[in-house]
Amino acid sequence: MFYYLFNYLGKIGLPGAGMFQYISFRAGLAFILSMIIATVYGKRIINYLQQKQIGETIRNLGLEGQMSKKGTPTMGGVIIILAILIPVLLLARLNNVYILLMLITTAWLGGIGFLDDYIKVFRKNKEGLQGKFKIVGQIGLGIIVGLTLYLSPQALIRENVKVMKCQETTSVVVQYKGDNIKSTTTTIPFFKNNNFNYADVFNWMGEHKQAGGWILFVLVTIFIVTAVSNGANLTDGLDGLATGSSAIQGVTLGILAYVSGNINYAGYLNIMYIPGSGELVVFAAAFIGATIGFLWYNSFPAQVFMGDTGSLTIGGIIAVFAIAIHKEFLIPILCGVFLVENLSVMLQVSYFKITKKKFGEGRRLFKMAPLHHHFQKPGNSGIQALFQKPLIPMPESKIVIRFWIIGMILATLTIITLKMR
DSSP states (O other), X not given: OHHHHHHHHHHTTOTTXXXXXXXXHHHHHHHHHXXXXXXXXXXXXXXXXXXXXXXXXXXXXXXXXXXXXXXXXXXXXXXXXXXXXXXXXXXSOTTOHHHHHHHHHHHHHHHHHHHHHHHHHTSOOTTOSOHHHHHXXXXXXXXXXXXXXXXXXXXXXXXXXXXXXXXXXXXEEEEEOSSOBOOOEEEOTTOSSOEEEGGGGGGGGGGGHHHHHHHHHHHHHHHHHHHHHHHHHHHTTSTTHHHHHHHHHHHHHHHHHHHHTOHHHHHHHTOOBOTTXXXXXXXXXXXXXXHHHHHHHHSSSOSOOOHHHHHHHHHHHHHHHHHHTTOGGGHHHHTHHHHHHHHHHHHHHHHHHHHHHHHSSOOBSSSSSSHHHHTTSOSSSSOOBSXXXXXXXXXXXXXXXXXXXXXXXXXXXXXXXXXXX
């Protein structure tokens, strides 16, 4: 809203109004405003949750310090959502298709998560919203995102083409095809030619291969949205773990959006140019500010939990953001923490079922899943787990900090993969 207001004021000669034309300026304001909302007004929301006795129900799983969290306010994801939506609505260009997609994603998954938490807290149903309804909601969002990027005339790319300067040197000039085009081309890491077109899978379809490419793109979008949002949900088991990890990923995505939306930086990195994607930096700044601001209260010992309201939302935001800037194949690296948490649960369940069928008694790979809880359990305590180390439980804060460090390493690797080919 302010963008359009100050754009008008700039036309009538108001000094300084032109600053709102700069993405960097609006991104800085979005970060500051989201931090203020999350910290100052977040405290008021926490007090309200405490007054209404909207506390977390804790099952005793034998984890160190677990029962001390009983009664801690949950549904704090509302703070994150408000701290994202308000700055973006005020400072971003609302006619940008990528901003609209991110707003829809935030509201959509925030609504699903809120409903799940509402059933748990107010209906006293520990299971919350049935898993099938969550999946349907995630699939629905994936379809909306995929079809929007397919149908919107704004969702275009300009593909990079390398041109040699001369035969005597290995230096390369990156040029771009003349027109912006509608394409299913995306970025893949570690390959010399780092562009991959989904339509190439359907070369056998002849003139219909592009249609096949878009169908595959929508299916991949559905899978990524579902996987990453669930991964964030599983990661939200220790104070500050999901929040801090998401902030790190948000910084990385903001950098990728900035270079993808700037033809000069995109040319330097030899990646595709995505017109209009630079506006996502404003959203990324609000996202980073919201998660860091929420961490003020969510760090150990947590004064509030985000609940599914927050975890499903931040996971979906990260997934859709990466898809919008055609960097979805970097997600396994960037979201490595979420991926490992997901895999640990899948492996644990599969191994338990296989060993139960084979030996008549289910056995475990880890002392407990998701993986972060494995480090909280003591080893050799009667649990039949293949991996028993560490034998002594690790303090929760140490587990979180180490996961953050791993997340930073993965974030750095994600960025340098653009040149590692």
